[in-house]
Amino acid sequence: MSPAPERDGPKRYPPLTRALSVAALPLAPVFGLLLSYMLFHPPRRPHHKGPRDVGLPEPEELRVGIGGGKQVHAWLCPGDTDRIVVVGHGMGLSKSATLGHAKFLHDAGYTVCLFDHRNHGLSSQDRSVSGLSGKFTSDVLALVRLLRSREEYRSAKVAVYGFSFSTFPMLYSLRDDDCEVNAVICDSGPGLELDPLFRNFIDAKVLPIPAALRAMPARWALEGTLSSAGVAMLRSEWPPPVTGRYADTPLLFIAGEEDRILPASSVDGLAARYSHAEAHVLPGIGHLQGLKEAPEKYTSTVLDFLQRAMG
Structure with a gap:
């Protein structure tokens, strides 16, 4: 079995990034809402090839x-x-x-x-x-x-x-x-379960998230908003x-x-x-x-x- 993704902890970031994370804390929920919307309404990618290719x-x-x-x-x-x-x-x-x-x-x-x-x-x-x-x-x-x-x-x-x-x-x-x-x-x-999926998107670094929002404490607010908003949008x-x-x-x-x-x-x-x-x-x-x-x-x-x- 594969282990659960390793979470980004505060020790992974230098002091300046952690300080910026504190300053970014009020913005983290807003960014989380934007990310949850983007997941289900992503930028369009053109077809890079067709069936005959x-x-x-x-x-x-x-x-x-x-x-x-x-x-x-x-x-x-x-x-x-x-x-x-x-x-x-x-x-x-x-x-x-x-x-x-x-x-x-x-x-x-x-x-x-x-x-x-x-x-x-x-x-x-x-x-x-x-x-x-x-x-x-x-x-x-x-x-x-x-x-x-x-x-x-x-x-x-x-x-x-x-x-x-x-x-x-x-x-x-x-x-x-x-x-x-x-x-x-x-x-x-x-x-x-649905909730861990949104956290895993952050950990796998497949979403465009600035380092200051990946570090604690902003990460905590971002993750909570992304998860709750994503699940609510699905309504399943x-x-x-x-x-x-x-x-x-x-x-x-x-x-x-x-x-x-x-x-x-x-x-x-x-x-x-x-x-x-x-x-x-x-x-x-x-x-x-x-x-x-x-x-x-x-x-x-x-x-x-x-x-x-x-x-």
Whole structure:
């Protein structure tokens, strides 16, 4: 199991930084609120490559309505019409970040549909600050429903595949009894609890935080605000229940032993709640690095699971 991320303590910073931290203490809660908003409304990153760049066929572009005149943008790469995998992406990224995953899935015969979550890639902007868990989940459900409405996919089995932040709405999609998701794959998340996730973002140094706000005492106020505001914006009931669709849907959790954002111990703890879940820890692997650093183990784990779950 990977250890919990080591916290930045006061001894890590020189006296001047600690003095500046005291002076910055009144600003820390404001900065925490800004960071929590930025996590769910990140700066846009353009697609750095497309399906054809990795050997996938020219995709069909889909624009799926998600209410309020908003849409999510997707690439549909047809394969077998009886097996579909809907592929998300990590926070602040876009569907181009998971083209490598789409490639090995498509090579194995699956129809693959990659999409941008709202506030990412080519999907619509949503400036909402509450109920975000339901909104991100609705992106998944809208896309699955659209695919199932098409004649060629009406009887297909559908798996949803999430990465880091998108593992949460992918797993949450099973709360909807009317949405036929047959399997869920989660890479680098989700964890058993929400609060530590925001602290881990600070410790992993993936957020633009000045040193004075990383040191105590400003760190204390920043962390508390970021965590409480982030959880409040999601407005979710976490962890998901063990009843309903969760009682019989196959679930795969892949965690990196060296993941500092969503530690393997937290992912394992969540997986242990569900009778049809399996968890795989990749030795020496960090956050979202499984396919890159252990490609054979990673792809075989995913494809073996899908074969058992969907045939």
